[in-house]
Amino acid sequence: MAQRVEFVQETSxxxxxxxxxxxxxxGSVHDAEDLVQETYLRAWRAYDGFEGRSxxxxxxxxxxTGACLNxxxxxxxxxxxxxxxxxxxxPVVAPVAARAEVxxxxxxxxxxxxxDATDPATIVAERGSLRLALIAALQHLPARxxxxxxxxxxxxxRADEVAEFFGTTTAAVKSALQRARTQLKAAAPNERAxxxxxxxxxxxxxxxxxxxxxxxxxxxxxxxxxxxVEFEMPPIPTWFxxxxxxxxxxxDYVLPAPGDLRLVRTSANxxxxxxxxxxxxxxxxxxxxIQVVTARADGVSRIVTFLGTGLFPDFDLPSVHPYExxxxx
Numbered sequence: 106m107a108q109r110v111e112f113v114q115e116t117s118x119x120x121x122x123x124x125x126x127x128x129x130x131x132g133s134v135h136d137a138e139d140l141v142q143e144t145y146l147r148a149w150r151a152y153d154g155f156e157g158r159s160x161x162x163x164x165x166x167x168x169x170t171g172a173c174l175n176x177x178x179x180x181x182x183x184x185x186x187x188x189x190x191x192x193x194x195x196p197v198v199a200p201v202a203a204r205a206e207v208x209x210x211x212x213x214x215x216x217x218x219x220x221d222a223t224d225p226a227t228i229v230a231e232r233g234s235l236r237l238a239l240i241a242a243l244q245h246l247p248a249r250x251x252x253x254x255x256x257x258x259x260x261x262x263r264a265d266e267v268a269e270f271f272g273t274t275t276a277a278v279k280s281a282l283q284r285a286r287t288q289l290k291a292a293a294p295n296e297r298a299x300x301x302x303x304x305x306x307x308x309x310x311x312x313x314x315x316x317x318x319x320x321x322x323x324x325x326x327x328x329x330x331x332x333x334v335e336f337e338m339p340p341i342p343t344w345f346x347x348x349x350x351x352x353x354x355x356x357d358y359v360l361p362a363p364g365d366l367r368l369v370r371t372s373a374n375x376x377x378x379x380x381x382x383x384x385x386x387x388x389x390x391x392x393x394x395i396q397v398v399t400a401r402a403d404g405v406s407r408i409v410t411f412l413g414t415g416l417f418p419d420f421d422l423p424s425v426h427p428y429e430x431x432x433x434x
Contacts, residue, residue: 116165120145120219121218123166125218126173126259126260127169128235128240129235130170130251130252130255131176132240132243133183134212134214140173144168144169147172148164167270170252170256173248174249177248178248182244183209183210185237185409186337186343187241189207190342192335192344193345209339209340210237211411211416212237213373214419215372217419232375234259236376243255246288246289249271250284253267253271256270257282301376301401302400307377307400310329313325313329314398314405315368318366318381319363319364323355323356323360326355327352330405331348333346333348335406336351338394338409338411338412339409366384366393367384368381368382369426371420373397373420377397381395390429391414391424391426392424392425395410
């Protein structure tokens with residue numbers, strides 16, 4: 106009993122960051138949760154033999170990384186639509202049907218990070234390493250390169266530590282890291298090109314953006330978007346680039362009558378996000394999707410709407426709009 110209490114005390118503070126680590130590797134919050142459970146099970150079974158030659162945190166990361174690499178041997182790469190095909194410039198054409206064989210990337214609810222860090226810079230860095238575009242780009246890397254890059258650039262492991270983990274040389278680790286950085290830059294070339302909007306200005310922009318969606322206000326929406334805005338909506342593989350194309354598609358296929366959509370503010374991948382509720386035949390607004398938004402100083406630059414209700418429990422959100430649920434009670 107005493108050993109179990111000691112194990113929980115030693116390991117439980119790292120659950121949130123291990124979940125984020127597995128998510129970076131796998132691109133799925135649900136798969137990451139399964140791998141964290143496996144990590145803790147493996148750690149408990151091996152706890153008697155833990156000799157303290159590294160910190161408990163490092164030991165747990167070694168177990169989690171190994172579990173992720175094993176899982177990736179039997180799974181396909183998770184993608185966003187923009188990683189599968191070029192943008193379409195014909196929004197008047199209905200989106201093509203979803204491809205059943207595709208494994209889609211999932212957003213990461215910020216609430217699951219559960220960081221205890223008091224240093225604002227640490228919190229910003231942790232959330233910055235979870236940005237949706239970065240996670241999508243990481244999925245393009247081979248699993249081993251992905252792990253090397255995360256261990257070195259996110260967790261700041263030394264090259265010799267990574268080499269020991271993989272049973273290789275520091276020269277091999279440095280070579281793999283360089284290749285990974287080059288591929289990552291090619292996959293997400295504009296990720297750091299613009300500075301995110303923050304503070305009151307961000308809130309004002311997102312308030313106007315949400316109001317435009319809820320009121321089906323195309324003109325209002327147009328004024329919140331950058332010229333080069335991108336819009337994608339997994340599991341639909343069709344996606345759009347450019348303000349005119351995006352607005353035409355949203356107007357033709359996304360926005361129903363005014364008042365049919367309601368947006369609830371949340372956050373995912375260190376970015377602003379909305380839970381979308383849509384009015385159904387019973388008159389109530391039901392869970393419809395999670396939308397992650399990139400807000401720049403000159404407007405919204407990217408919108409990714411993850412259709413479906415399966416992620417709402419991860420965001421601790423009800424299946425019916427919170428206000429309507431409260432009135433019902």
